[in-house]
Amino acid sequence: MTVSTLHAQESHANSSVRPRESRVSRLIINQDFTKFLLSQIVAQFASKSLAVILPLMAVITFAATPTQVGLLNAAQFFPVFVVTLFAGAWLDRRPRRPALIAAYVGNGILAATLPLATSLGIVHVYVLFFVAFGMGSLIAFSDVAYQAYIPNLVRSDQLVQANSRLEVAFSLAMVGAPGLGGLLIGAFGGSTAMVSAVIAYVLAAIGVLAIRTREKHVRVPERGEGTLKRIAEGMKFTAKMPLLRVLTLQGAWFNLFEQAVLTLYLLYGIRVLGFSPQLVGLTMSLGAIGVLAGSAVARLIGDKLGTTRVLILGMGVASIAPVIIPFAAGSQAVLIALTTLSFIIYGIGMTVFNIYGISLRQRATPHGMLARVSATYRFLAFGAIGVGGIVGGLAGDSLGLRPAMFFCIIALAVGWLAFARSLPSAITRFEESERAAEAAENAPQAV
Template sequence: MDFRRLWLADAVSQLGTRMTFLAAPLLAVLSLNASTFEVALVRTCESLGYLLIGLVAGAWVDRVRCRPVLLTTDYGRAVLMLTVPAAALFGVLTLWQLYVVMFAVGVLTVFFDVAHQSYLPRLLPADKLVDANAKLAANASVAALTGAGAGGFLVQLLTAPFVFVLDALSMVWSALWVRSIKHREPPVPRVPDRHLGREIREGVRFVARHPLLRPIALNTATVVLCQSAGMGVSIVFLVRDIGLSAGVIGVLGVIGLVGALLASALTRRLVAWLGQVRALLLGAACIGPAFLAQAFTTPGWGLTWWVASGFVASFCIVLTNIVMATVRQTVCPPALLGRVNATMELTVFGVVPMGSLLGGVLGTVLGTRATLLSTGAVACLGVIWLVTAPAARRTEIVGAAG
């Protein structure tokens, strides 16, 4: 019952976040006349928090109960989101305000995400984690499907700033469901002679020395760097090079992200059939070629490249994310889980601002299509970190958190 409440909290919150993920760059392009580099900066600000404080957040979350962190960050993000439509209503919205709001929301999201991932093993036994992670991934998939399409149409209907109101309401929804969870975590025991730097090093060292977490982190960093560079120019590419409207971009996202929903439903069977490690390798091997296919998109029937790319990439990203989350929740001692989660998330979101900036620079110098082509080609190399690791010869994860 408590997991159901957490699942319901996550479901609508994910939907609001996905709509804003599309609305923020569209707001910059359509309402604030941002350049390619300025649009990339919106993505950079949104993800910069992980790079700056991700490891600190992980160490801090290991010291406290997770539920109050989830509540505080939900309410805080809701208030921040409402400042965008308020400024737009009075005609004073600027790119700089958008940058500041997205940065502040991103910082709170760092704490929310680390606490959310650390909270799940406190609610459920280890043998329920794959199924629970798959259900949470299904939330993200459904949100991506409906949020991408709804976000595009709502931008046209309400204008981009007012989509932020819906995201704020989704954060309040999340907080109300988290408040209804009856399970109460015991207080985290105080450890004498605590030292934040030492605690951070313990989490980083665990990942660096683990035979599977280390190659997963390196693969993720490579792929996400290229993905974020491509995404930094994708809206500009579709609007200015291909000539699409916000609504059509939303429809393309809905069609392509069907793969994410399918992966949420099939991952448990794939893991049972292939084993966790082989399922991870399969997904990781296909992500790079899917990104590369985006560069071949043209108007008309050439949009098929974008749709097919979105389908395959979304399927494989969700598959690998479910397996990766289960791996670290399984192999990591509970006292280290917040720090390990933060370290692993740093390889995802910590490189996003660098990738977004890289995409902005490459898009300005080379053009958007050449940027998609080059970043997709490099993303194909990310799987090398996994296939060359000795742990890749296994089929199942050995050892449980203790």
């Protein structure tokens, strides 16, 4: 199935929703979506840069051990386990726009806590843990809210187009923002870097506040339809559908060991390769080149290979690319070039996979369950990121930094092989059920 088929068949939003159309070009879809997209870019860059700013502060200021760095990374992502499922059930029955604004304002306040504590002389590693956990909770909440809010801003035939733009922005933040965080902390120090996050979250809140499209009516749940029951429905639906199950399990496996590799790289780059924090940040940030390249070639590759093969290819490239890092040797210029190349290749594979993966997940999910299924995916796939931080830290302490990186990269490769084996049959079963449903719908009716 090619990307053109996905564009033709993707439909989950109420087609009566018609936001204000922009006449500038089809590129921006409509004015309100453009405001939303810009706010997401700013918010995502803020949250992903903090994923590096906080652990680098721990390493530079407090001489943190690998285990402490892993625990700090876990503090940022562990709230996914606590918040995400409840957020999905809660947001299915309430407006999403006010929730997004409140989350961004809250993150701005929390980001301001660290500079304030510094000015008062209360700087301690536990302050970092407090800020990391609080912001991680609000980020987990807003990530579910923004995906559930998208159908209010675009028509059903524009969903894939909108999600592709958001996914490119998200991928750019995933690859580029950590490098930006390293550059900021290297140039200005941790407290000033946190001030930039405060400004970013304020701008994100203003961007959502400026949206004029009225939100669709949210269905009020029936009496006795409690939160836990609604959470269970989303989890059960994901577990029973082979396609969603395969995509979710692979997302969790990849995120676990990818985060372990990234955690190790923060230490490996400084202590083994001899990079400064700025160079660590720069090598990661230049991976954004791969994101742009991946977004540019994604449709071309998808048209040629089809959805199944492009998903397998994208995941394979993203899983194998980090192997360049522990093999890198030579002068500092060569080391910089090789590690940067690794992140560029990784960015290409990750972006291609994400653009097609999110569209396929949305296509397979009924609109009425989109928030809960999205929450289930994030609970497992993004919750694994926090576990990956701990795995990376413990592996670095017990095996050494270089052997630990090899171990995590081998785990990524094993997960990809299992994914490549199970995805084709899952997509085939989904397409068969879709064709059967379409045939039943078009069958002649008795009168």
